[in-house]
Amino acid sequence: MSKRRVTVIDIARAAGVSKSTVSLVLQGSSLVNDGTRAKVSAVMRELGYVYNRGAANLRQSASKSKIIGVVVNDLTNGFFAELAVGVDMVVQSAGFVQFLSNTSENLDRQREVIASMREHGISGLIISPARGTEAADLKPLVGAGIPVVVAVRNVSGAKASSVISDNREGVFAGVKHLASLGHRRIAFVGGFSDTAVFAERLEGYRDAIEACGPPLDEELIVSGPPSRAGGAEAVARVLSIADRPTAAVCFNDAVAFGVCDGLRARGLEPARDFAVVGFDDVIEAKTAVPALTTISVDPQGMGRRAAQLLLKQINAGKVEPEAIVSSVRLVVRESCGRPIHDTIGRKEA
Amino acid sequence: MSKRRVTVIDIARAAGVSKSTVSLVLQGSSLVNDGTRAKVSAVMRELGYVYNRGAANLRQSASKSKIIGVVVNDLTNGFFAELAVGVDMVVQSAGFVQFLSNTSENLDRQREVIASMREHGISGLIISPARGTEAADLKPLVGAGIPVVVAVRNVSGAKASSVISDNREGVFAGVKHLASLGHRRIAFVGGFSDTAVFAERLEGYRDAIEACGPPLDEELIVSGPPSRAGGAEAVARVLSIADRPTAAVCFNDAVAFGVCDGLRARGLEPARDFAVVGFDDVIEAKTAVPALTTISVDPQGMGRRAAQLLLKQINAGKVEPEAIVSSVRLVVRESCGRPIHDTIGRKEA
DNA sequence: AACCATAATTGGAACGTTCCAATTTGGTCA
DNA sequence: TGACCAAATTGGAACGTTCCAATTATGGTT
Known part of the structure; x- marks a missing residue:
């Protein structure tokens, strides 16, 4: 069980370069020679290197953690599950990873979850707030300059972006x-x-x-x-x-x-x-x-939009709150029956 | 914007103790005097200290990251959403946090997601595998001694625990x-x-x-x-x-x-x-x-059991694969109608 | 041959925590 | 008084990475 972690230093030694060079390869820098890059990459594969994001985050600005927090008030509800899926789609393809938690409409749990996410250094948060959420609950995040997007339900007074349906x-x-x-x-x-x-x-x-x-x-x-x-x-x-x-x-x-x-x-x-x-x-x-x-609101689309907005803010480095209202669409099915006739009477269509 | 992070050193200085003492307080050690603990806690609140788990993980054994990876093949499906909720319930109350990702039955995406979770140092993984998942896909994790629980669908040959319904x-x-x-x-x-x-x-x-x-x-x-x-x-x-x-x-x-x-x-x-x-x-x-x-399988219960099993393994420190089969229950509703009469004929109940 | 620009590489400090071994404090006992 | 003990505290090294400034190699000009 003496399996020590393979580090950037091990790679450097095995490839005959310095750890700095390995680090540059890791970041895809154009500064490193193609031959060197190839050799280093080969060694990494060979030794089964796995990148330690925790260590990297320690050094870099916190906004590069590549973690997006997602908190949802009720994942059991198909609507919010779809929302989360929409978020995940764009978040994943941007190389981020999603921290998802369910609050079950419980404000205490929501507070805990947000605190926990903060400790883990999320670079942004998308939240479909539990009933009764106040601006103060989001304050610590926005105060620390972490982008926040509120989805579905608005939180009045919060200095955060929002994506809600019309x-x-x-x-x-x-x-x-x-x-x-x-x-x-x-x-x-x-x-x-x-x-x-x-x-x-x-x-x-x-x-x-x-x-x-x-x-x-x-x-x-x-x-x-x-x-x-x-x-x-x-x-x-x-x-x-x-x-x-x-x-x-x-x-x-x-x-x-x-x-x-x-x-x-x-x-x-x-x-x-x-x-x-x-x-x-x-x-x-x-x-x-x-x-x-019914009125169709495309929760997955909202999730996608919320994620895009959040990523934009993360990349921009500055939080410029923005409010998106997602358009909706009437879907006519059967539950309204046929036209009714008033006392005047009128021709059927 | 010169808001430097508040660190354990800042707390130490403000409270007039050493950073080691602050660290002990953070870990709830019984070594520290009650008075000291109180003062340190007060200062932490006052300065708005937030714990940096990334830094801590760097020092501690990887299994203490307090992150559980959860990968699901289709979150849109209510069944799997319930599963995730079940997992989240026990994971949250154990002070862990859930990394949830959706693979949409896509094996490549599943691989990416697992790799990404590894980089983030998850202490364990619960996976409802995408169709076609092989033991090799889980190998890197189990090889590294990270507990893995496979849920709902079994992966033959995988040296991992499983929770499947009967x-x-x-x-x-x-x-x-x-x-x-x-x-x-x-x-x-x-x-x-x-x-x-x-x-x-x-x-x-x-x-x-x-x-x-x-x-x-x-x-x-x-x-x-x-x-x-x-x-x-x-x-x-x-x-x-x-x-x-x-x-x-x-x-x-x-x-x-x-x-x-x-x-x-x-x-x-x-x-x-x-x-x-x-x-x-x-x-x-x-x-x-x-x-x-229909046959009721209680996905949320399965999620809870899977999470409990995983936590047990994480705490034990050793992976002793275990297979749980979750019992099921026939729920009689209306879709079978009433008893039918064969040609012999028989009395109605 | 001396010089320069550019490309490629490098050592060391820093990030915020934990842990170990060592030290201080204050009390008790011979 | 001095030796000893337990309780409480502490300094410094370590974790694995990034980043900066500095260095070396390469080739082109004068």
């Missing part, structure tokens, strides 16, 4: 779609009203309702947990509203599925009796029955 | 369930026949068929891509078999969903006209229509 525009499009099918009483269902994402989506709802004519009725805004169970529970309240709505735009797909559950539990068939629009376009949206009309 | 037993239970519902012609559908997992599941099929009576008919084994599309395509072949089968055990849930698609495309209703059993129990299995009867 929440306002997405819900706007969903409402307009419902309106074009003839719906006049459209509810907005699910989501915690104290989050930034909720505020943005609600803004889209308000703007669209205003733009489409029907008067805005605050009663039609029914908040609740952004989960399947939350949706099922919320729809009960929706159906008890006087002048009952005929359609709903949901906070996300999970809520939308819950709404469908709740409708069926009350003898109503989604699509036929009540139109439903989701948000996110999770994988199940396509295969559910009825297939869900 | 594939044989799972399919065995699925077939027996179908037989108990009265099915006599049961197909085995999907999966590439050159993989170890396929071989194990097929063995369960063979054993169960034998144990249950009906003669084994090789024609009923229909292999193919382990995906939804593969399942849809395979079911066509299944339905064209003379003396048509009435049920199928599928290689995994994706194939099972594909089989359902294919059945419907031919005017057959899954559950009612043809019984389907999956394998994996992915999240959608519960909510699909019909809800899928």
Whole structure:
């Protein structure tokens, strides 16, 4: 077991050069003669040399660690897994490696994870923050000049870049779609009203309702947990509203599925009796029955963009916060059924 | 921007002790006086000290890097995402941090990723190998005495530990369930026949068929891509078999969903006209229509077990390969319908 | 032959920590 | 008092790399 690590000095000795030359080869410097380079490379292969990044980081500026931290609030959720995959794609091909951790929406864990990553000398961080994350949580990083990109959920007041989807525009499009099918009483269902994402989506709802004519009725805004169970529970309240709505735009797909559950539990068939629009376009949206009309946000693309932005900042050496809003797209499937006819009656298309 | 890093020496100077003492505090040594410890800790907080693990690793044995490598063949797949989450849970609470990378079933990428992790000095590796991974791919790690745990898919010949699910037993239970519902012609559908997992599941099929009576008919084994599309395509072949089968055990849930698609495309209703059993129990299995009867394997639990095993080996300092087979459980839902009646006829339960 | 520019190589210090062996401190005992 | 002990502290070498300044080799000009 006396297997000592093979170091740059061993290589130097075996190749008959100095350690400095070996180091230059390692860095692909053009200063070294081609013949020398070849010999050194050969010796490295032969002795099974493995580069010690830790030692290198000690000497170089910390931003060259080639480690990107990625923290995600819920990896179990397909949406965030896709995000991580998108990040990994660009990070890997840039020769970086990804430190990924899951916080499960736990702020304490998130703090620990960030601290740990700092100790390991990450050159940048991409974070989809846990609920309740504050600017102070990111402060140590940005204070140390480490680039940070916040994804999906914004953290107000943070001096960091962000990549979020166009929440306002997405819900706007969903409402307009419902309106074009003839719906006049459209509810907005699910989501915690104290989050930034909720505020943005609600803004889209308000703007669209205003733009489409029907008067805005605050009663039609029914908040609740952004989960399947939350949706099922919320729809009960929706159906008890006087002048009952005929359609709903949901906070996300999970809520939308819950709404469908709740409708069926009350003898109503989604699509036929009540139109439903989701948000996110999770994988199940396509295969559910009825297939869900929803707003597609391409999480993998967001991950890629976030990573590109981060790498740009790392290479630039200076942090110039930038906010990217990722465009979204309405995907029409089956959950809104066919156009409805109002009392005036109109020709079918 | 002249923000020099705060080092252990700065702390020492400010606290009026030597750097050695500070180091001892850092390591929670009992050698240092409580008063001293308190003062040093206070100064560290005050100056905003952050530990430099890179420097520490340089000095200590490599196995103390507190980094665990995790490589996964497809993070997009909920199964593997759950696995990674399970690993992260135990790894995090042991004070380690997780290097996670996605290979997308690409062997070259897998090699790169493993090499990169080695350079970073991981103290252990958990890998769900890409298709076609050979023992040689893991050799450098195990050769260097770095503990490796192979998960989900086995790599034959590798001198590494493994955590795989009980594939044989799972399919065995699925077939027996179908037989108990009265099915006599049961197909085995999907999966590439050159993989170890396929071989194990097929063995369960063979054993169960034998144990249950009906003669084994090789024609009923229909292999193919382990995906939804593969399942849809395979079911066509299944339905064209003379003396048509009435049920199928599928290689995994994706194939099972594909089989359902294919059945419907031919005017057959899954559950009612043809019984389907999956394998994996992915999240959608519960909510699909019909809800899928399948073999549950608890990927998160596997991840946890894999991580525990790895940590044990890291702490032990010696690699004593160990093979864990994770037990599985048949989850009966709706996709097998009700018992069928053979020509003899029998009383309903 | 002396000089210079360029290309290639090199020794040594530095990075921030840990660990070993050595030293200091303060108390106890003969 | 001096010898001894345990507890607490310490200086310096070491880890494997990079970087700087310095050196040597190579060939071309005057």
